[in-house]
Amino acid sequence: xxxxxxxxxxxxxxxxxxxxxxxxxxxxxxxxxxxxxxxxxxxxxxxxxxxxxxxxxxxxxxxxxxxxxxxxxxxxxxxxxxxxxxxxxxxxxxxxxxxxxxxxxxxxxxxxxxxxxxxxxxxxxxxxxxxxxxxxxxxxxxxxxxxxxxxxxxxxxxxxxxxxxxxxxxxxxxxxxxxxxxxxxxxxxxxxxxxxxxxxxxxxxxxxxxxxxxxxxxxxxxxxxxxxxxxxxxxxxxxxxxxxxxxxxxxxxxxxxxxxxxxxxxxxxxxxxxxxxxxxxxxxxxxxxxxxxxxxxxxxxxxxxxxxxxxxxxxxxxxxxxxxxxxxxxxxxxxxxxxxxxxxxxxxxxxxxxxxxxxxxxxx
Amino acid sequence: xxxxxxxxxxxxxxxxxxxxxxxxxxxxxxxxxxxxxxxxxxxxxxxxxxxxxxxxxxxxxxxxxxxxxxxxxxxxxxxxxxxxxxxxxxxxxxxxxxxxxxxxxxxxxxxxxxxxxxxxxxxxxxxxxxxxxxxxxxxxxxxxxxxxxxxxxxxxxxxxxxxxxxxxxxxxxxxxxxxxxxxxxxxxxxxxxxxxxxxxxxxxxxxxxxxxxxxxxxxxxxxxxxxxxxxxxxxxxxxxxxxxxxxxxxxxxxxxxxxxxxxxxxxxxxxxxxxxxxxxxxxxxxxxxxxxxxxxxxxxxxxxxxxxxxxxxxxxxxxxxxxxxxxxxxxxxxxxxxxxxxxxxxxxxxxxxxxxxxxxxxxx
Numbered sequence: 001x002x003x004x005x006x007x008x009x010x011x012x013x014x015x016x017x018x019x020x021x022x023x024x025x026x027x028x029x030x031x032x033x034x035x036x037x038x039x040x041x042x043x044x045x046x047x048x049x050x051x052x053x054x055x056x057x058x059x060x061x062x063x064x065x066x067x068x069x070x071x072x073x074x075x076x077x078x079x080x081x082x083x084x085x086x087x088x089x090x091x092x093x094x095x096x097x098x099x100x101x102x103x104x105x106x107x108x109x110x111x112x113x114x115x116x117x118x119x120x121x122x123x124x125x126x127x128x129x130x131x132x133x134x135x136x137x138x139x140x141x142x143x144x145x146x147x148x149x150x151x152x153x154x155x156x157x158x159x160x161x162x163x164x165x166x167x168x169x170x171x172x173x174x175x176x177x178x179x180x181x182x183x184x185x186x187x188x189x190x191x192x193x194x195x196x197x198x199x200x201x202x203x204x205x206x207x208x209x210x211x212x213x214x215x216x217x218x219x220x221x222x223x224x225x226x227x228x229x230x231x232x233x234x235x236x237x238x239x240x241x242x243x244x245x246x247x248x249x250x251x252x253x254x255x256x257x258x259x260x261x262x263x264x265x266x267x268x269x270x271x272x273x274x275x276x277x278x279x280x281x282x283x284x285x286x287x288x289x290x291x292x293x294x295x296x297x298x299x300x301x302x303x304x305x306x307x308x309x310x311x312x313x314x315x316x317x318x319x320x321x322x323x324x325x326x327x328x329x330x331x332x333x334x335x336x337x338x339x340x341x342x343x344x345x346x347x348x349x350x351x352x353x354x355x356x357x358x359x360x361x362x363x364x
Numbered sequence: 365x366x367x368x369x370x371x372x373x374x375x376x377x378x379x380x381x382x383x384x385x386x387x388x389x390x391x392x393x394x395x396x397x398x399x400x401x402x403x404x405x406x407x408x409x410x411x412x413x414x415x416x417x418x419x420x421x422x423x424x425x426x427x428x429x430x431x432x433x434x435x436x437x438x439x440x441x442x443x444x445x446x447x448x449x450x451x452x453x454x455x456x457x458x459x460x461x462x463x464x465x466x467x468x469x470x471x472x473x474x475x476x477x478x479x480x481x482x483x484x485x486x487x488x489x490x491x492x493x494x495x496x497x498x499x500x501x502x503x504x505x506x507x508x509x510x511x512x513x514x515x516x517x518x519x520x521x522x523x524x525x526x527x528x529x530x531x532x533x534x535x536x537x538x539x540x541x542x543x544x545x546x547x548x549x550x551x552x553x554x555x556x557x558x559x560x561x562x563x564x565x566x567x568x569x570x571x572x573x574x575x576x577x578x579x580x581x582x583x584x585x586x587x588x589x590x591x592x593x594x595x596x597x598x599x600x601x602x603x604x605x606x607x608x609x610x611x612x613x614x615x616x617x618x619x620x621x622x623x624x625x626x627x628x629x630x631x632x633x634x635x636x637x638x639x640x641x642x643x644x645x646x647x648x649x650x651x652x653x654x655x656x657x658x659x660x661x662x663x664x665x666x667x668x669x670x671x672x673x674x675x676x677x678x679x680x681x682x683x684x685x686x687x688x689x690x691x692x693x694x695x696x697x698x699x700x701x702x703x704x705x706x707x708x709x710x711x712x713x714x715x716x717x718x719x720x721x722x723x724x725x726x727x728x
Contacts, residue, residue: 090454090525156529156533157529158526158527158528158529158533158537159526159527160524160525160526160527160537161454161524161525162522162523162524163522163523163524164522165520165521165522169520169522172544173522173524173541173544176540176541176543176544177537177540177541179540180536180537180540
């Protein structure tokens with residue numbers, strides 16, 4: 001059991017933005033909810049999977065929708081807790097703990113606030129190890145955790161309980177309702193026991209976010225290159241450095257879709273990298289060839305500060321570094337790749353692990 | 365208590381198609397479900413509101429969606445019962461009876477089948493006295509019956525429980541889910557007590573459908589004009605007789621929208637009547653002037669057989685009579701007209717009761 005203080009929450013938010021791979025929404029809003037809870041005397045207690053009883057009732061919580069809408073529809077903190085409460089009431093059991101569905105973006109910090117408000121611990125782990133745009137894209141789903149019952153709530157007082165055939169149907173149903181709710185909904189989903197969690201959860205991703213955020217902060221404080229320090233701590237790879245020269249973006253079907261074109265600087269001069277995204281960065285293409293793809297993490301950062309830039313904040317003229325990080329091994333199985341591999345997102349290519357792409361053709 | 369036999373079911377289906385005012389879907393499919401239930405030894409028991417205990421738990425059931433899709437997605441009979449069962453399980457009470465939400469179209473006969481299969485009576489009444497396209501358009505809603513909890517089920521095994529702020533939100537949420545379900549969903553909604561039902565229900569509309577259907581059949585059997593007989597029995601007004609010369613129709617937002625143009629015959633020669641519809645016929649316009657509007661019933665019938673023609677079956681060349689019938693007085697209050705008056709459907713005109721329109725300007 002580890003208790004997070006205000007500085008930890010700040011660091012987790014930065015690390016979560018990195019793990020967000022461009023998506024998942026700005027963790028800033030979840031961070032505000034956490035800080036507010038801490039200042040009201042609530043505690044954010046992170047618990048390791050090993051400490052969770054086998055029969056514990058675990059209720060993951062999350063926000064769902066177009067992250068950019070969140071900026072205009074600030075949650076007051078009670079909405080995601082409400083989704084948890086609705087599910088608890090329906091199942092007739094109190095949650096032992098909550099857990100993020102995704103370690104990246106706003107959904108990494110929201111469950112911290114939910115746990116604090118509900119006075120329950122948050123399991124140090126998640127179902128993605130990063131951010132992904134759809135509900136079935138979790139290791140909970142690929143490891144057989146039932147998606148239902150699922151609850152949804154909006155900020156006005158509407159709520160739903162969904163019993164879906166599978167994760168794909170949960171996604172389809174919840175997505176259209178989220179759009180009808182005005183772009184953002186709050187969900188509790190994939191309830192599981194401690195026993196199931198040990199199989200299905202990607203462990204220690206909240207503390208990973210904390211570690212990454214701390215690395216960036218400490219490097220800045222010490223006047224060292226945050227980018228170099230981050231690469232060192234994360235085990236990631238530098239893919240590109242350059243200036244954004246074009247961003248095309250549209251909101252469609254509840255997602256932010258588009259692409260950003262980056263012209264190389266320094267050692268990448270005369271090269272162009274294009275990143276295509278659907279909420280998250282999906283593929284990085286250099287001079288017509290894919291250099292990184294889902295489910296590996298593609299992260300765009302300010303080249304000086306290593307501040308991650310979400311896809312909705314990419315702008316012309318930004319000087320950025322693009323780094324890649326290996327996804328968790330749970331995603332590299334045939335079952336995992338079926339759900340989050342490049343083919344699912346419409347790219348007719350085989351997934352090649354980023355470390356093999358980066359280390360050159362010899363390994364292919 | 366009255367028990368319906370196969371002939372009664374046939375007659376109700378014809379009467380329900382008349383009360384459908386062009387919408388509500390073809391009662392034929394619900395009729396098949398009823399006949400199948402009867403042949404399996406089930407009973408369709410119609411109960412009068414007066415016989416219902418004050419504290420009885422009443423669960424209205426219905427299909428929702430684009431009726432034309434029903435023709436291709438035949439229900440096996442268990443789906444609407446499933447919606448009832450899901451709601452019963454959630455509330456923790458067994459239904460004393462079910463009741464149609466609308467007396468027109470397929471939703472008049474489906475609750476008869478649900479009642480038969482669940483071995484509970486069906487209350488002789490409904491929430492519209494006709495068919496309407498949206499969930500809030502019920503006298504249940506205008507009389508303060510809570511729309512929630514509401515259940516939805518599809519034929520694949522997906523289901524939802526919805527707690528909506530009001531009837532409008534229930535409609536918005538359920539409509540997008542219905543579209544995602546493939547165009548048809550099954551719902552249980554507006555649960556009420558016997559006491560509430562006595563206030564909120566339009567009484568004796570199932571037996572009205574039976575009476576209208578029987579009138580048409582008996583006239584045909586006796587070689588008399590079914591149209592004249594229907595007008596006599598229904599208290600309706602002949603608005604027009606002519607030939608359909610144009611039909612424009614599109615499916616949008618889960619509805620069938622469009623208009624039909626009819627060129628006059630006989631005493632209507634050189635006149636043109638245009639009917640605009642959204643699932644149901646909304647307004648009838650003769651030479652630029654509205655001659656009938658929602659919430660009054662506008663019904664298109666085959667001029668020879670008095671067989672009602674739904675908006676999705678209107679075709680070029682059909683010879684039709686158009687009749688109007690007064691809606692129930694519950695719709696003629698300011699509260700009722702706010703929900704189903706011409707303005708709600710986008711027509712900037714005052715509602716004028718059809719009997720005043722028909723009987724001439726002197727009464728206006």
